[in-house]
Amino acid sequence: MSPVHVDAVVRLLADDPESGLRRGAEGVVTGVCLSDVGLLCEVEFPGAAESPAVRALLRAEQLKAIREWGHR
Numbered sequence: 284m285s286p287v288h289v290d291a292v293v294r295l296l297a298d299d300p301e302s303g304l305r306r307g308a309e310g311v312v313t314g315v316c317l318s319d320v321g322l323l324c325e326v327e328f329p330g331a332a333e334s335p336a337v338r339a340l341l342r343a344e345q346l347k348a349i350r351e352w353g354h355r
Contacts, residue, residue, distance in 0.1 A: 286348065287312055287324050293346040295328075302339040304328060309349070313338070 287293060295308045310328035317323075322343040330336045 287315065287322070287343045287346050288348075289313065289315060290351060291348040292350045293324070293326060294349050295341070296345055296347055299339060299341065299345065302337055302341075304337060304339060310337075310339075312346075315343075 289312050291312045293310060293312055295304055295306055295310075298304070298306050308328050310326040312324050313327050314325040315322060320342065323340055324343055324346060325338060325340050326346065328337045328339065
């Protein structure tokens with residue numbers, strides 16, 4: 284799969300205690316930016332049941348692109 288970019292569906296590679304997300308969570312990249320720590324991705328993870336969606340700012344190394352948004 285190509286590098287992480289806007290509209291890519293990604294999978295979290297490790298737990299992220301700061302956001303409460305668990306390894307394996309899938310979300311859609313809504314923005315990317317370059318910082319002094321590398322490529323950062325804003326990712327929206329859908330909420331479970333009645334929980335709201337979670338947005339997190341994560342390093343690209345924490346994510347694996349699994350498909351383009353809207354494609355199966």
